[in-house]
Amino acid sequence: MKKMTKTSKTWEMTPSVRSYQQIRRRRRFLRFLPLYLMLLPGAAYLIINNYLPMAGLIIAFKKIDYSLGIFKSPWVGLSNFKYLFSNNDALIAIRNTILYNLGFILFGNALAIVVAIALDSARNKYFKQVSQVVFLIPFLLSTVIVSYIALAFLSPSNGFLNNSILPLLGIDDPIKWYNQSKYWPVILNIVFLWMSFGYSSILYYSSVIGIDKTYYEAAVVDGASIWQQIRYITLPGLKPTIITLMLLAVGRICYSDFGLFYLIPQHSGLLYSTTQTIDTFVYRALLELNDVGRSSAAGFLQSIVGFILVFGANWLVTKLDKESALF
């Protein structure tokens, strides 16, 4: 198709040819018209839901006056950003977001790889299937339900930990989980792993079963142990998947699961030093404190840095393993 149009340009354009081309173009347009019409509703939605908010990022440089609207409000330069960093709150949120994501990437992938290899090694087919089905249940739940479950464990007066587990360990004083921030990095990592390990193990598992069985057969004939099979066949076979998933996760390092950090700690203000992330910060500043300036400035940084990282991570993935990249 492309070649044809290229050569057609070199033709001498006599008037009759030109009108002939016009007719052709018109017929072509009419042929595709129904297709363009089909695109309209989706395009309208993308403009409203995605492109208008992108343009709306400029409010980070404005002082919003609702009576004037977003686009007519006065410009204020960088003052929202200065205000954002005038105290430590935003820095703490940024630090928490990055540290939690690093923990999630490290522990999440490690656990998922172990589980994927275990699923592959289990010999009972029925047991394998049941495990997969059960592992995905936590992933199926809404964060609201997970916050109920967390409360059943952590509630200071009625919680399972304080009433049943801690006495077994010889700790008689109940711990006020929702008042002490030092426990939360551990709690949130556990909750994250509980919610997501099924999903990520299945991703890895689908890649483990893709490894050619004859490698293992040859290795066993040569006397390879279980550990040697894992070390020299499974892990190298998983390498592209590991790198891809990690890169994609690093690309999203500025983003956090809003529900995990907002609902599971029961919005306890005492815990902000270890539970506040950029997403909860933006939400609280916007809807609880009605502070558009700070929230839009934080959101702007998240969007721009996030874009650079997502784009960069994807670009790297394309270089390493073309099929797994987003683009």
Next chain:
Amino acid sequence: MINNNKIYSFFVNFLLVSLIVACVVPFWLLFAGSITSEDYLIQHGYSLFPKEFSFSAYSYLWAAKDSIGRAYLMSILISGIGVMANIVLTVLFAYPLAHKDLPGRGAISFFLFFTMLFNGGLVPTYMVYTNIINVKDTLAGMIVPYLLMNAFFVIIMRTYFTTNIPGEVLEAAKIDGAGEVQSLLKIVLPMSKPIIATIALMTLITYWNNWTNGIYFLTTKTDLYGIQNYLNDVMNKAAFLQSHANGMINAKSIPNISVRMAIAVIAVLPLLIAYPFFQKYFVKGITLGSVKG
């Protein structure tokens, strides 16, 4: 992996069994909490094997069936409309993109794809949906923002169209005089049932579990709450009551401890009962387009 080592097998089975337990026990705790008597809960807390049973939480829920039932119906309504609208938008956007000769196809694909790389975030999105198109305190606030169309699913569907529907079939239809709309409805859609079912299921779970649109956009109209926001609201009121013991909220209007767990049980139950039946599609959905999936 060829595994003929008994000790290794033991460790593998041990790991998998403990993970199964770790996935199931929290639910059991939730369920056990809902059938424990309130006195026992106050004295001994939640326990896996409560010694005093009571179904008063469920009879309380039955008495309060109007408000819970309403939230349930709202969830069904929101998910139903949302899934249907989502599938229509996705199919309509994916089908033209599956035509390799569509002029401007590259630009349109980029227009779609760019939304996966970059987004304005909460503040501008909130401004758009409250100031430009006002969905605040309407049913549309639960359905439209964020969830109505997912660029990723559009790309999956487009790929499915191009790889699973033979060009010859469409060509033959065209020769027989079928227009694009007819081809889409009579040929492409019937041949795409598996992918539509998978995407519909994933969207259904997303809508059913969504609570963020409720807290962003429903500030005064709590009667539009779905079951998730209803649950969240109960939790917030109970927490408020605990911190302001003599506060203004009437203590009687807040379900007690076992009742809260009972509502949570009722909210997850349908999903858990249906899960074994849609499990196959669910697994397909989460590995869709994933690494070498």
